Amino acid sequence: QTLFLSLSLQAKMSRPVQARRLEGTDKNIWVEFVKLAATYSTVNLGQGFPDFPPPDFLKEVFVRALSGENHMLHQYTRAFGHPPLVKILAQFFGKLLERDLDPMTNVMVTVGAYQALFCCFQAFVDEDDEVIIIEPFFDCYEPMVKMAGGTPVFVPLRLKAPKDGKLMSSADWQLDPAELASKFSERTKAIVLNSPNNPLGKVFSRGELELIADLCVKHDVLCISDEVYEWLVYDGKEHIRIASLRGMWDRTVIIGSAGKTFSATGWKVGWTVGPNRLLQHLRTVHQNSVYHCATVAQEAVAQGFQREFELYGKPDSYFVQLPKELQQKRDWLVQRLDAVGMKPIIPEGTYFLVADISEFKSDVPDVPDSDEPYDSRFAKWMVKNKGLAAIPLSAFYCGAHKNNYNHFIRFCFAKEEATLEAANDILQKWKREKTSA
Ligand code: PMP
Numbered sequence: 001q002t003l004f005l006s007l008s009l010q011a012k013m014s015r016p017v018q019a020r021r022l023e024g025t026d027k028n029i030w031v032e033f034v035k036l037a038a039t040y041s042t043v044n045l046g047q048g049f050p051d052f053p054p055p056d057f058l059k060e061v062f063v064r065a066l067s068g069e070n071h072m073l074h075q076y077t078r079a080f081g082h083p084p085l086v087k088i089l090a091q092f093f094g095k096l097l098e099r100d101l102d103p104m105t106n107v108m109v110t111v112g113a114y115q116a117l118f119c120c121f122q123a124f125v126d127e128d129d130e131v132i133i134i135e136p137f138f139d140c141y142e143p144m145v146k147m148a149g150g151t152p153v154f155v156p157l158r159l160k161a162p163k164d165g166k167l168m169s170s171a172d173w174q175l176d177p178a179e180l181a182s183k184f185s186e187r188t189k190a191i192v193l194n195s196p197n198n199p200l201g202k203v204f205s206r207g208e209l210e211l212i213a214d215l216c217v218k219h220d221v222l223c224i225s226d227e228v229y230e231w232l233v234y235d236g237k238e239h240i241r242i243a244s245l246r247g248m249w250d251r252t253v254i255i256g257s258a259g260k261t262f263s264a265t266g267w268k269v270g271w272t273v274g275p276n277r278l279l280q281h282l283r284t285v286h287q288n289s290v291y292h293c294a295t296v297a298q299e300a301v302a303q304g305f306q307r308e309f310e311l312y313g314k315p316d317s318y319f320v321q322l323p324k325e326l327q328q329k330r331d332w333l334v335q336r337l338d339a340v341g342m343k344p345i346i347p348e349g350t351y352f353l354v355a356d357i358s359e360f361k362s363d364v365p366d367v368p369d370s371d372e373p374y375d376s377r378f379a380k381w382m383v384k385n386k387g388l389a390a391i392p393l394s395a396f397y398c399g400a401h402k403n404n405y406n407h408f409i410r411f412c413f414a415k416e417e418a419t420l421e422a423a424n425d426i427l428q429k430w431k432r433e434k435t436s437a
Helices: 002-011 029-040 056-067 083-097 112-124 141-147 177-183 206-219 276-287 295-310 318-340 358-363 374-386 417-436
Strands: 107-111 130-135 151-156 188-194 222-226 252-257 269-273 344-346 352-356 408-412
Touching: 029 374, 056 295, 083 107, 083 269, 083 295, 107 112, 107 276, 112 141, 112 188, 112 222, 112 252, 112 269, 112 276, 130 141, 141 151, 151 177, 177 206, 188 206, 206 222, 252 276, 269 295, 295 318, 318 344, 318 352, 318 417, 358 374, 358 417, 374 408
Parallel strands: 130 151, 130 188, 188 222, 222 252
Antiparallel strands: 107 269, 252 269, 344 352, 352 408
């Protein structure tokens, strides 16, 4: 037995097992807050997914693909994208971008937009390269740049001073042109643009996109353009694709997601669109890592896009109907949040909005010198004590900037009426308790 014990002690590994490139990337806001929401929440407006079903036509084509005659849909398909899907994506985006796209070289299908982002950073970023990230940002950009060996360089959207009595808009978050220009150097390899932006819902204007585009051209920088919320724009606003601006097609990878586009986040079908000189390197990463995405889901998304291509711009198009429905939900939630004093910032796009929690601070007192930003403690307190899940805005800032705007939380309003009503009930009750206390 002693011999066995000493052998097993010897067998225990003592060398470090974690690769250096993982340092500092082990925490993940979604893992943490999804668990909290699952444990405590009765109403979940946290993570960004609809709790309503995808459109019937999409579910039907999936079922047909799954149980139909073509059993090859259960097998591998082309590594870089199922042919019917890349074909219709090339047609669809060709029309939007007014350019001929080759399905085989200008489009690549990925496991959600997440993998598209991962491929971009792995394919383009070398040790010591810098990548500009606009804050607040979808959190995975930072660890993905770091894992590729690069250095993220942050530039903030700054919130203009509030106008008395008026609700603010996501358009009030703006880049300072001089500050943005100061971040570009000969080490800059790429900038990540996310319009419409998660978490603010900001839809970048043509002027703002031209500013970014001019700097990319001047400094010969790539643009990784995360456009997963491209159809979710409100009040007649236009989503402008930066790749359509002068000098940008050649240096831009557009990233999209069927999860967001068709309200089916669990399918994990995403894509990249861009010039072959960029996509050829994404294919290298893809073929040596994921290699292939689920065929049936790709087939269903292909048929969904085929339908949308035929109905483009028409009232029956899902890309017309979904934003219409979401705009109503946005307006409803904006009004309810405003009524309880959790001042919302009206989003121009996406299915998120951020709201100011300052008036609720007395319930969750500040802990001076705490390492955790106030909004994070507030969101945790809220889910545990009120059963309402939301995401702190500080989660969308890098470590050094987490306290720059730490009195906002992000709500997702892509929810059934009953869910939104239940959230409102919690907030109203909370407000009544506050007033009577
Ligand atoms: N980019 C942004 C801005 C997102 O909000 C998300 C999902 N929340 C993704 C990418 C990832 O999308 P997918 O689910 O298609 O991987």
